[in-house]
Amino acid sequence: MQLDDHKLEQWEEVVASVSKEHIPLHCVKKLVLRLRGGKRKTINLADLRKHGVDLDGVETAVSQKLIEYQQDIVNIDFIIDVVSVAELIQPYTDRLLRDL
Numbered sequence: 001m002q003l004d005d006h007k008l009e010q011w012e013e014v015v016a017s018v019s020k021e022h023i024p025l026h027c028v029k030k031l032v033l034r035l036r037g038g039k040r041k042t043i044n045l046a047d048l049r050k051h052g053v054d055l056d057g058v059e060t061a062v063s064q065k066l067i068e069y070q071q072d073i074v075n076i077d078f079i080i081d082v083v084s085v086a087e088l089i090q091p092y093t094d095r096l097l098r099d100l
Contacts, residue, residue, distance in 0.1 A: 007090070012082050023080055026055060027088065030079040031062065035072040041065065046081065 025045070033041040043065050048058050066073070 008082065008086065014085075023078065023085065024088070025059060025062075027081050027084040028078055029081045031065075032077040032079065033065070033069050033073050034075040034077065035069060036074060037072075039072075041069060 026049070029044070029046045031043040031045065033043070035041060043062055045058055045062070048061060053061065
């Protein structure tokens with residue numbers, strides 16, 4: 001499904017307002033672990049999926065990195081794939097709006 005620029009912009013606003021813990025893992029592009037001392041570690045979930053790692057494998061990889069860096073993690077930034085979120089939710093919102 002191809003989203004027009006206006007709908008994509010609307011979805012970017014919606015995604016920015018959602019608590020990231022509630023975003024499905026398959027809609028996360030990257031996790032940026034902010035570590036003590038100003039260091040960062042990026043986990044590229046989109047790249048893992050592109051290389052054929054299934055959702056369970058992605059979850060395992062993320063869990064291993066979180067355990068590995070748990071003592072040094074100051075914060076975690078979620079980089080969300082807005083297109084994936086929109087493609088997941090847009091059909092439902094279209095149906096809801098059509099029925100109004």
